[in-house]
Each structure stands twice: as structure tokens, then as C-alpha cells.
Amino acid sequence: MKSFLSHITDSIPGDTVHELDQWCFVFPSKRAGLYFMELLQNRFQGSTFWSPDVLSVEEFVYKFAGHTPGDDISMVFRLFEVYRSLEPTLTFEKFYSWGQVLLSDFDEIDRYLVDSKKLYKGLKSLEDIDQAFGDNEEMKKAYQRFVQLFVSDINTELATRFVKNWERIHKAYDLFAEKMEREQLFYSGKIYRMLAEGLQENRITISYKKVVLAGFNALSASEEVIFKTLLEQGIGEVYWDCDQLYMHDDREEAGDFLRVYKKKWNFDNIHWITTNMLDQPKTISITGCPQLVAQARYAGHILENKQLPKNRDTAFILADENMLMPVLHAIRAPAINITMGYPVRNTSLYQFVLEVLNLHAETRMYKTGKMYASSRVLRLLESTLVSPVFIDISESITDFIREERLKWVAADEIVQKCDGHWLKHIFLANESVDSLLNNVNAFLVELFYHIKNSGEEKDDTSPEIIFHGVRQLKRFAENIQKQSFTPDFKFLAQLFGESFRGLKIPFSGEPLDGLQVMGFLETRALDFKHVVLLGVNENKLPRSGFGNSYIPFVARKAFGLPTFEEHEAIYAYHFKRVLQRAETIHILYDTEVAIDGSGEKSRFILQLMNKVGDGNHNLSVIENNVSIPYRHMETDAAELIVHKSPSVMEKLNRYVLSDGEGKIISPTRLITYIDCNMRFYLQYVARIPETELLSDKIDKRIFGNILHKAVEFLYQPYTQKTLTTNDLKAIASQENISKKVKEALLDQQVIHPNHDLSGSDILLESVLKKLLKKIIDQDLRRLPFVIGSLEEKLKGGIRLPDGREVTLGGLVDRIDLQDAENGKVHTIIDYKSGKVEFVGSSRQTIDDPEAYIQPYFEDGRYKAGFQAYYYVLLYRKNNPDAQVKAAIYQLAKLSDGMKLLRKNSIISDDILEAYRKNLVALIEDILNPDIPFTQTKDTQKCVYCPYTAICGR
Amino acid sequence: MPLPLFYDQEKPDNLQNLTIYRSSAGSGKTFTLVKDYLKIVLRNPDEYSQILAITFTNKATEEMKQKILAELAQISLNKPTKIRSAIESDFSDEGIKMEISSRADIALLNILHNYGRFGVSTLDHFFSKVVRSFARELDLPMKYDIDVDEARAVDAAVEKLYETIPNDTSLKSWLEDFAFSKMDADRGWDIDRNLKKLGQELFKENFRKGIGKRTVSLKSFNGYVKKLSKTRAAFENELKASAQKALDLIDQHGLQTTDFSGGSRSWANTFNKILQLDFDFTGTFIKTITGEKSPYAKSSPDIQKIEEVMQAGLQDMGSHILTYYQNHHRSYNAAVLLLKNIYAYGILSFIDDKLIEYRADNNLVLLSDHAFLLNEVIDSSDAPIIYEKIGSRFKHILIDEFQDTSLYQWQNILPLVSNVLENFGQVLIVGDVKQSIYRWRGGDMKLLISGIRQDLHAFKNQTQEKELDKNYRSAENIVLFNNAFFETASRLLSQNSNLPPNDTLIADTYRYLKQNPAIKEEGYIEIRLFSDEEDVTWMQKAKERTIQVVEHNLNLGYSPGDFMILVDKWTRGYDIAEYLMQNGYKVITDKSLKVESSAMVQLLINAIRWLQNRDDRLAQANLLYLFHLLGDKEIKNTDALFSDIHHQDELFKKNMPDYFLNNLKVFLRLPLYELVETLIQTFNMGGHTNNFVIRFLEICLEQSAKGRNDLSSFLQWWDESKDEQVIVTPEIDDAFEILTVHKAKGLQKPIVIMPFASFEMGTKTSTIFWTSKLRKEEEDFKILPLPFEKKLADSDFEEAYRAEYLEGLLDRLNMTYVAFTRAEQRLYAFSQSAKKEAEGNYLHNLMYGVFADPSFGYGNRWDPMETVFVWGDKDKKPSGVKPEGKIAEVLDIQKSKGATDTISIKSESGRFFMLFDNTKSDKIKQGIVLHRVFESLETRAGLESVVAGLVPEGIVAENQVKSIIEITNRLFENGQVRSWFDGSWRVFTERAIISPRGIRRPDRVMIKEDQVIVVDYKSGARDQAHDRQLREYRDLLMQMGYKNIRMFLMYFNEVGIVEVK
């Protein structure tokens, strides 16, 4: 089918070829111009001639109005300068987003040739209102009610606030208009207005012989004036691209604009290129896929399986630019032309620069100078842009911060550690925005050359991204420098983020032959035989998000400003126009609704299906859904078994005493084995270390360590003597506890002479003190007793039936001696900061040592008791005649206080014997080459296990 | 008085435009709502844009939209549907005659072509729209993101709070008090966790109502806490002092407490207990003091002395203690209980401040904030301004699931509702108080029972109430069973002595319970109560029975997709899930849908982790193992791999693809999404691309779009959020779905099994709840936190206790109702037996009570010996064919490589040096800039604007503009150049010449009369190629008919201007 653009070239009279240099063709997009030139060449094959001017409508307007608009950020800055006088308390930081809204409102007011005074004061005469709304009574009433808001005294909170703003905005508009005039720098809408009014008033003349305006749809009021004037002057020639579907049905919003022009403009030089899409045979498939990536994959599938030609006849049209990368990963063609840019936002550079700015936004001043938040420094060092380049430096800084557990780190110190390398640029302390941006710039320059010259694997993309990043940064810096005030670093980061976020880097491509990938806007005036439309959902098609305006709906209607209705009609046109000349059409949409409940399949699909419903067409339409295999081909968590091969046995035998000493088999290891012997294998035999979660806060483990140490320090001076109430009072004094806690914190390297606790750790310190106080209080009730030892290391062998010996060992928190009636009693005490569970002792089990001990070897939950008996056993080995009790302090549950095993009685020999037997059996199992390591049955055990990825648990 | 919006006419007679529907489960609520919606648009097809239909969930929104459109389409095609005939009969009842199919057609097209005005939404989203339109008035940023992650917000706020500790001593002591109170209550020392949990309270509406408005200053709050402590101390001291006196007296008389009747447990021991703050007075003590009982045992040797001591004042002291206790213990208990959580109140306001900061810093508003924000400013007469702001006016409002609406939500929508009623539009409210189970989220069922009637009292005469009393969901006997069960259950529960006296809430809730079964088939009900035994718990038995039931029904012809297994909480869900899996069944729980449960995803995550930190041995081991497991290895000998895993590094080198190992740096610089795609490709695992991997890619894409492209920040995010990342729910017919009752609301399945139908009926002991039933002295607080404890009933907060008791009870009863009414054909519930008495506080006690109650109509089906209730034929085969689903094509993902290696981004970085200051390159830079200036310069007059135009492009820095103009002007010193730009020529700058050989663009062609000059701008050295190029231009110009052509090269360096011959 003949394309729209060919219609235009074909209608150029042959004899005008040599005057085309005095013609101008205006298209809605640059891309259309490119195709047009090619067609032009074909139209006048064999001749050599000047091409006409081919412009986009902006270019045309700016050219003849003689101005180019200022860029957005600087316009907001300028607007702020006037707005500040109206609302002196407003900071730029707060104004910024508000200013953007105002600017876009002002822009529209001018672009649509609105009388701002009337808009902001409100139409008061009935004639004006009649004129604005015709016979739409409801609208009239609504408008009147709106005007009443600011002429009468409706004084609800919301209304009052609205009116106050409204009046202020009016003033701001006038002031800003004056300012623009003074500085001769305008926003785009104003320039459109200048041209429109200049043409109307004959102040501006267009120097072309002919201006062809082709492929437009919705025109702003000033564009209408421009078009109309050109038509009246006889220079203009207009080509509309339309379809009967929406030209003949008033309800089809796709034709809302064109139907109006058709009615109101009666000039000879208007051409209607009309298709009838329902009449043309087309195959349409409409497919729902869950989310974006699946759509992209399915599009790739269509390309291959439906054998679409991999050339310019096929276009992939994306309603959602986020789909670009997934699509590029899913399709393959010898040549591809991509009209959308590569989003810089998706690169690590974007994030890196933001992180750098944020580092400087969050500094603290100390006597010694500026300090950075360690977490931010670490983040930067971890960045993949830095870490591979500065392996050593970043390691040394990281180690320094982690070892010292610093929350804040001096800028100087970091810079010093950079050792003169260019990494330092990002860490230099900055006083001004200028120096900050310069330093970032300097870093990126070095990085650029580093990548360019490193002679590594080919990486074409990174330098390009840096190039664009630096260019943007530079431009940004200039813009900021110009302003009469500077934003703080934090806002700077936000502003920069915003100006950077939208940046796209063009792809290189072959515009005229490759398979086409583009956004909806770029399809204007173009036609493709095969189209694959992706992301055809509400929110995207039409795109939501219209309405960031302070001018309410009725007022917009009254003054001919576009509303969401016009916005949606434009999308309707884009959508239907793409279908007009296409032969095969694939429409893909997302079947998942967004968290806000929107984003269902696009209304345009519904409209299409509704048309199909009446059978009056030549389309063949299929609707279906795509589902994704659920756990396709994935191993369903195969059971894992590790047999004890010789090399495994070799590792295990370390525990066995040969001539020298065996490795200590600690209670923790044994408990791990009881819980899950696979975990025992992975942790202690294969020795795959748990990834240390580095927290800058005191975590459970550290808390326990500090606590143990503090107890040790508190009681240390009092060991081996009978404690008195006075002793304990002295120990418990506020002062003493504080001192010992401090020592413990130092000992555990939680604090350093120069760095104190911060944040929640301060609270933990209070908690710690309180806990210690409680422990001492508990001890008060147990007086008198002697502290026999603190943190005593126990060690001893245990013999297996086959004669081998295995080393047991451990550190006992505390051993107390008490004079019970029948001789000295030794109490082995353990502090537990976690949750403690005890084996319930029912009447049956209390008398049956075997049954009582059993659970300790079956379930690791009882680890506190398991460990206590382990120590008792060891202790008795060294002190065969001692009478021993075992006790556990549950710190998390202090009200229970000290919990004594076996109800406070001496651990009897038969209990101990039962324990020993079980222990031996357990160790034998571990060492038995015939018992493989297997996964635990109880998946609850896996919840906190680091090896879940391996186990598939 | 605002103008009426729509109609100017008088109020129609007998107008009944507020309809409240009571709709029990399965009564076709959606049907009714859609029907009424359609009736409005059929009467007037233009009014579609003036209807606001409110649904409870996003899913319901979507379904309702679809349903409306589908019905309109059917009606417009003149096809019969159930709704259509219902509408027709309604219309004929109302005496309305019209041709509805053509109207349906109009309405349908209206909606389809103005879809933006198709107003179906949840309340939250409607409010978010309103709030956004008032962003400026509410002092919100103009562009903000909506977030739903409350937990993350609280975490961040608490972290911020910590930062201020060193500078804020009062905050510090508050937090310490909080931590200590938690420790005292044995809640552990982990403040962080306790605080973050507490922070969740901030999103509860109850809480907002009090503290949100900050009615109390911190200072007066501190004073209040002191007062409470004083009350507590005064009471304790008084009693302790009295007890001590009593003990002293006993001592003075040479007695010990054990000498009194009762020995070591004697009544006199009470004095000792008082010293320990134990105020549980025994009956004996009271009776002895009041003289009803003798103070000594008859056989006591000390009768004499005891008589004496009693006379000497012991009795008086005792009665003093009793009276004092009687008079003061209620306020004492109140103080003690208040003090337990009072710190929470204080701290929350601190956290709230930080939360506000967090939102501002991150430019976001939480979805749940909207209702609060709006509530603070909205006024009952604000309907007009809201309409103006959002650009829509509503003439009709339809609200579904009203029982779960919160007070704030109602207050926010109320101005619109009143406005509609005033203007004679329709308001429809549909709800079922029995299904109100969202109290914890703010749902306030009392609105439906009484609140709306009060608030809309002005429209009393316009109100009609209707009942939807047919059940279209469940089999006949299931409906009858539920009728009877809940009738008796609600009656039994309302007899509970802990409820507020004479309260009718339970009765009101279950008043309109009875439903008529519309389906005349018989279903099956089985309720079994199991007892605990030595070796098997009732839960074990329940699990086993579940398996039997599953097997039995599968044999009958049901499929796993027909089941719904309901639990009250997830921990129980995992329990049954595991058991089913052990028995070889597939299950879907919230866990099995987690993205991280996939080995492929684990592989990718671990690859990223390892790339990010190459010292991470665990990640390396995981990667190695998973690569091995999922790779194309012929023999998957994991055992062998593992026996050697201590040689991890070597194994890694040997096994992982070379391309991966050799290109780490390139991998590291890839943006996240591309990295993952590339990894899949490099590991050659395209074949493993399943639902989980696709979702993972999707997640990477989403995070990329949010700017989270850095591996470390992605990993950090992942670690925090992976639990919430689930796959898009697949429709799998071969797995059993396990759901919580809350999730199951609104759903139905042929078979419902509730394996553990046993839970406490009521609020859990010591849960914090917020009450507004306060005393005078704390009225200003509006609301305070109390622990739900029995002791509350014996305190000044008895009323609060009873109220909470009632609501807690109803929560659970309603939950049971929701669970039991999900079943279409079969309902199974297993529970534990409660042999002792029927008056426990658990569901099983209730079930016992109901089955044994004479008023329960089906008691004959209850076997008290076997503790089983059975009704129906358990072997009946499923009837009917299952509806066919949509045709779904399974995505073929065995994909070839993508195009990414064949495309590249445009290379411009050759000009990189342009961007920074480097004197060496200044010359070249200048050349390039001048080149650009001249390219678009037509005449000298345009110089300034051309240079200015290069600024936004970043070619010329703003501060260079002057110097560039100067340098350019210097070039014009050359007379020849000057003449070219003097405006006397017709100039073509970069205009294309189209020729059969292609398109060429000479930099500058100038034409004056018969003279033609062509100029090309150059930088760099003189080159013959430049001349050739010019000659080509000349040839083209000659072909175009020009003669007299001169050619120049203009070099922006020492070379200067060269004429080419």
C-alpha cells in the first residue's frame, strides 16, 4: 500500500523540481524527513537538484520567530527569582517542582494564545462564558462554580489555600513575562505565540515559496494560527493522514482534531490522504503476557516464528521505553535501527555520580575537618566503576573503616590513603558547588582515559557513556554557576539526578534498512508493513500522568487548553494511524495490573475488539494469552548427599588425636551436626565460610561478646574470694559498671579512643549496663559464694571404643564455688544472650537418665543444656571428685534469672554417663566413613542457615 | 448553600436514592453492583462519566471494569444474560420501558472512547488522585512517588531517630525506658526490632486519630507519666506500709504468720505477699477479716494470742487494707497497665517526625498516608472544590465491601456522598458486616451497622435497605449449615460475661444471617475434632486426615486446583504445606512463589554477589555448585564436586566458562539488566528461563529504571526486599493452594479444607490496643495504648477492655464465617477436642457448644462420641464440566542470542577532549567550535544567535560565547570572507543536493546572479581529498545548471582559505 509520504512526493509537480530549494517541508518528526528525502530522490530519479528545507515544526517556528527557548532548569531558576518576591519564605528546594508545574502552565497559556488575565481573574460576563462553552450547560455551571471560589467567600480550608495560590500565580505570570522580555530569553510556548501573532499582524513574513505541512494531528492554538495564515497567504499546503474509521464516527477520539479542521478550514491546499483500514485485509494478533520481559521475549518469538522480514518493513513499536533493553536482548536481525536512545539512567555511571554528590551532601564538620559517612564511602569503593581499577586502595580504605568500625571518616584521611591516585578527586573536601562539580569532572576524565587506554577487552560503551555524562555535567555546572544563589549539595544531587535521568545516548544504526525499533511518537507520518506493538496497556497507551497542572479542568476547557481528553485523543490517533497501512499487526500487552490498580489492557484494544465484533471488516483477529513455564527444567531441589570420600575423611580425622593434638571438637560444632549434618559438612569440613554480614551496628554476636567480656572484667578482681554484699554493691556501682563496659567495648574494638558509640549502639550500652546490674542483683540473692574462675579454658580427650581419642574443649564463662552442706559445690555458669530452650522434664524422664539426655542429642534447640553438660563432663575429667551443678543465665529473659539444670541438684554420675555415651556415639557417627552427610529433615533448621542456595531450601 | 450540581428541579417525590445492601457471602454482590451500575447507564448512557464505583482491591477493580464492559457488549448484541434479565425485570417493576440494547451500545462506545472517565477504583486510589490534585494546598511536592512499603519507611525513620540520640537526652531516656520496659517484660534486649515493630503502629488509623494531631505537648505528657507513677507508688506504699504494720504487730505478739489457720498458707501470709506486691487476696483472708471465718484453727495452741492480736488491731489493719484496696485498686491497675506501654506513645511521636522527614527526603507519599492527609483538611462542604480539582463530578456513588471501610475513608468520601444525595443522584452501599475481618487495618464495621445512618441522617427519608438473601455459591446443605451454625454460635458468644453489658453488636452483626440456597444440590460437610494423645497430637491427626480427604476427593475426580486449604496464619500454612509435600503433592504457598526459591535465580544472584565481592567464598561456592547442578553436565556428580569443594578456587577455574572468567571487568561495567541477560547467555542457561527467571529479569529492569544499577545497591535492596518478591501467580492446576483466610476473602473453590480450625476467639493476651475510652484526666490524649490483659477488666479501663474483648471476638467469629462460606461443594474443618467444658475461648470450644446446643437444628448429625459432624454424601462425584480457560500459548523461551552484540551506541567520544580544560587541545577545540559556528551561519548578522544556540548543546560554554564571537569577528577581517557573509548572497548552509548518486551536503553554497561559490570548512591539515570533495560538489552544481562556480576550502587553522581550481 502506498505510504503517506509517497502520496506527498507523488503530488509534487514534476516541473517544480528545480525550485524545490525554495520549498519547505515541515513534518512532526525528524525521522519522517529522512524517509522523505529518500522518496524524493526516487520521485525525481535521474535529476540533480537542491533539496527543499525539511524541518520539524519547532525548527520552523524558532527559525522564523528568531528565538530558541532557554532550557528548563535555567527557566525554573529564573522563575524563582520573581516568585521569591511573592512568597519570601519559599526556598528554592521547595519551589523547584512547583516551579516546573508553573512553567508548563505558563508555556501552555502562551502556546494556546490564552488571555492570562481572563484566565486568572475568571470569565465573568455570561457572554464570555457562553462563548467558551457553547451550549454545554453543565460545563457552564461548573465553570461558574469554579469562578465563585475566588469571587465569593467560600472559606473551607482547601478553598482558601487554593485561592491564595491562584492569585499569586497570576502575579507571577505577569512578572515573569516582563522578565523574559527584559532578558530576551523565552520558553517555547512564548516563541510559538510570537510567531503566530507576528504572522497575524503581518510583522513576520515567511520567505519560502511553498510550505508543506504534513502528517500533523493535534495543533496548539498558535500552530493553528500559523497553519491558517500560511494557507491564507497561499504558501501553505497541508496534508492530513487519516482513516475513514475515525473521520466518519464522531465518537472515535482518534479523529477529534482532524474532524474539526475538516469542518472549519476550507482551503484548496488541503489534502486528505484517507485510508480505510477496516476494508484492508489485515491479520491482527492480540496477546497478553505477564509483564515486560515476557512481552519482549514473545516479540522475539514472533519475529522468528511468524517470519517477519528483518528489514525496514518491520517495526517494533514500544509504548514503554523501559522495554528497550529486553527487546534488544530478545530479537536478532542483521541490521537494526533504533530510534530510542540508550538510557543513561540505566548505567552504573549515573548512580555513581549521584552517590558521589550524596557523599558530599552528607558531611559533618569535626575539629579535624570534614567527615564523610563511612557507609557512603564504602558504597563508592564498592562501585564497579572503582573497585576493579583501584583494588588495593579500595581494599585498604575499606579495611581501615571496617576494622576501626568508623561511622564517620575524615576526608583528609581518605584522600591520603588514595596515595595521589586520581581516585582522590571524588574524596576531596569541597566548599563550593563549583569545586565539587570540578572534582567529579576531573575524576571522570581520568576514568575515561583509563578505560580507553587500558587495553582491556573491548568496551565501546563505557567511554561513550562517560562522554555524555561529562558533557551533561559540564552543562549542568555552567547552569548552576550562572544562578544568583547556589543550592546545597543535597539539592544539587537531586537536581543533577533529574537532569541526568532523562538523558539518552543515540544508537548508531542504519536508519533506512534495518529492522526498526522505535517509540510511538517516532511513528508519526511513517508506515510499516509489519508492526509489533509492545506495552499496549492503559497508563502507557494512552500514557497516564497528564495533569500536573494547577489550572483546573473547567478552566482549561473554557480557554481551549488541552485536558486529559485531548491528551488521550492524541494517543488514539497514534495507535490507529500505525494500523492504517500495516498488513500484519501484533499487539502485545501486559496482563498484570500495576500496584495502583491501573494498567489494564489498553482501551484501544477494547475499541478494536468492539469494532471487530460487528463483523463488518476484512480483519482477521486472534486473541490469546501467553503463559510462562512454571519451574521448567529446574531441578526440584534434588536431595543432596555427600559421601565420606578419602579426602573428606582426611579432613574429619583432624579431630582425632594421633601423636600430636587433635583439633578441638567444640560443642557448637556438635550441635551443628545434630541440627543438620550437611551444614556441619559445609561449614566445618568443606569450610565454606559464611559471608560476614558487615553491620556498622552492634549485632547479636558482638553484643554477646561485649557482655561476656564485661562480666569478666567486673568480677575479675574478686575471684577466689568469698563475695560479700559489699563486694557486690561495689561491683554494681554505676561508676564501676560504666568503667567496665567501656573496657569491654574497647577490648572488643567496638569503640576506639577517638571514636565513641553512636546511634542505637548508645542504647545498647544502656541495655548492657542494665543487664549487668540484673546479673549482679541475681548474684546478691545467691550469696555467699566464691567465683572460682572466669572464662576458663577447659580441654580434655574422650576415648572412642576403638581406642582413638578425640579432643574436647571450650571456654566456660564462669565457675562458682558454694559451700553446700555436703562439701563444695561447683556451679558452671553460661551466659546466653539468645533464646534458650530446655528439655522439659516430665516425671518419667527425670528418673531415667538415658531418656532425659536423649533429646539433647536429637535437637539442636537445646544447645544451652547440651553445652552445659559438655562442660560438666570436661570439668569432671579434670576434677573427678567435684560436685558440679550447671546453670544458665538467660539474658533475654532476665526475670527468670538463673536457670539451674536438674532442678538445682548436683549433676549425678549416671546422668553424666548417659551424656558421655551419647557423645561418644555422636562422634563415632561423625567419623564413620559409611554414614554420608545428608540434609536435615526439619526445614525449620534451614531458616537461618547460610547454605540454603546449595540445598535449595 | 452550594448550587445543586445536576438537577435544578425539585426533589422528586418518594425519592429513595440511598440504598444500603446487606449482602451475605455468595449472595451475588458483584452481580448486584454491576446490575445497578448498568441500570444507571442504560437509563442515561451519558452518565457513565459521573459514576464513581469503589471496590476494595485492585483485583476487584479490574474485574468490575471487565464485567461491566462484557455485559454491555452482550446486551448491545442482544444476547441474553442473567444480568440483563434481572435488569429487565427491575425496569418493568419500576414501570420503565425502553429498548436497552441500543442504549447499551451507546454506553459501551461512550466508555470505550472516554475510558479516562470510567470511574472504577479503590478508595485509596481515589484519594490518592484527590490528594495529588491538592498537592500544593497540602504542601506536598508537586511530583512524588507513591509507595506502599510501610515497613521500609519505618525502618528508615527509626534509623534516622538513632542519629539524633547523641543530641537529645530526653529522647535517649525515653528510648531507654522503652528498652527497659521491654526487658522487664522479657521481650529481649533487641531494641531495634522492638522499635521497628512499634513503628508499624503509626499506620494504624486508631493511632492517627490520637497522636497524629499532636494534641498533647511532650512536657505535659511527661507530667502525666509522672502522675501515673505516683498513683502506682502511693497505692503500693500504702498497702505495703499497712502490711508491714500488721506483720510487726504479729511479731510483737510473739507470733508468726504460720501460726494462723492454714499454716504456711495461712490467711495472715497475705501480709507477706503484699510486701511482694501481690494483691491477690484469698477468699479466706477476706472472710477472716470480715469475721466470717475464725482466724485460727481449732486445734491451734495459740488461740489466746491470736485473739489478742486480732483485738489489738490486726483485724482493723486487715480491713483497712481491704477497704483501701477496694477504693483504689481500679485506678492502680489502670496506672500499672498504662505504664506498660506509655513509652510507646511518646516514642511514636518521635518516629512520626522522622517519618515525615523520610518522606520529604525521598519525595514519596505512602499509599496509606493519603487518607490521613486528606482527613486533616477536608470539610463537609468541600465537594465542589474537589470536583473542580479532579475535573470530574459524580452524580452517583457505588461502594462495595463497605464493612472494611475505615472511619477516615468514610469521612473523606462523606462530603461527596452527601453532595450526591442532595442532588438526587444514586448512592449504593454494599457490605456484609459478618465478613468484616480487616479491623487491624482500620476497617470499621460499625459504620455499616450504625455509622452511616447517623452521618446521613438528613437523608433518612431517602434511604432504603435491601437484603440479598440468596446464596448462589454453596451447595444447599452448606448454606443451611452455615445459617444454623452461626446463628447458634453468635448467640452463644454474645452471652460471654466479658462483653459490655447489654451490647448488641454481635446480635446486630449476625441479625440478617439466614440465606436461601439458590443451588439445590447437596454438598458435603465434615467437621472433626481430634484429641491430643501421648504420641500423636491433634494437629498430627488433622494433617493425616487432610491427606485422606485429599486422596479421596482426587479419586472422585476433583483436581488439586479445586481445593482451597485455609489457615488462620502462615506458620500453620507451612506446616500443612510441608506435610502435603512429604506426601508427594505439589503446593502453592506464599513461600513457594518467592522468586528466590528458584535455583536459577540463586545462580544469578550469587554470580552478582561474587562479581561484586570476589572474596565472597560462599557466593563463589554457590555459583560453582549451582552452575554445576543446572549446567549441561552429562553426569551430575555433585558428590564428587563436594568432596573436593575445599579446593574451591581450582574447581571454580576449571568449571566456570572461560568467557566469564576472562571478562570480569566488562561484566562489572554492564548495567544491571544487561548483566543478568549476559550471564544467562554466558552460562548458556537460556533453557532454564522459567517464570522465576523472567520475574527476576523483570525485577532487575524495575530496579534499573529506579536508578539502582550499581551492583552493591541492588544487592542491598535485594537482601532487604527479596521476601516480598514473588512470581506472577501462575495458574497451575496440579498444585494445592494454601491461603490465609484473609487472602481468601472474595474467593471460592469447590472444596475448602481448614486443617487447623482452632484458634483463640478474641484478642490475644497482652496485645497492645489503642483505646479512646479514657478518663477525664487523660482526655486530651484522645487515645492511649493498653495491653489487653484480664486485669484491665478490674481497672478504670473496664469499658475499654470490654469493648476490645467484643471486637476481638467478632474478628474471629467473622473470620470463621468467611472461611466456612468459601466452599462451593465441600467443607472440611479439623480441630481439637475440648472435652472439659464448652466454655473455653477457642473455636473448638465454640464448635462443641454449638453442636451440643439444643437450638442448633442439626444436632442429630453430630456424633459426640466420635466428635464428628457429617452431613452429605462423601462419595458424590463432582458434577459439571469445568469451564475452559483462555487459550494460553506457552512461551517458547529457548531463545537465540539477542541483538545486543550487533548494535552499538553512537561513537562521539572522539570529541571527549572538548569537554575539559587542557591547553594543548585548545587549538583543536577552537577549530571544531568555529566549524560548528560557520556550519549554520548564514550572514554575519546572525552570529550572536548562532553562537548562543550552541550553548545548550554543550559545544560552547557560556563563558566562551564572547571570545568565540571575537575570534569569529577576526576572521571577518578577511575581506573575502566578509563579503561572503554580508547578506548579499543567497546562501545554502548544509543544504542537501539530491542526485542519482546520492545525497550530498556542501557546507556552504552562495549564489548571486550568475556567480556561484561553494565553500567547505575544514580543520586539520591540508589534504587532496578535500579538493576532490569540492570538485564533486562542483560537478553536481553544474549538473543542476549552474556555471561560473568557484570553490574554496576554509581551514580553521594556519592554512586559512584556499581556492580550489
Ligand code: SF4
Ligand atoms: S540449608 Fe538446611 S539442609 Fe542445607 S545445610 Fe542448611 S540446615 Fe542443612
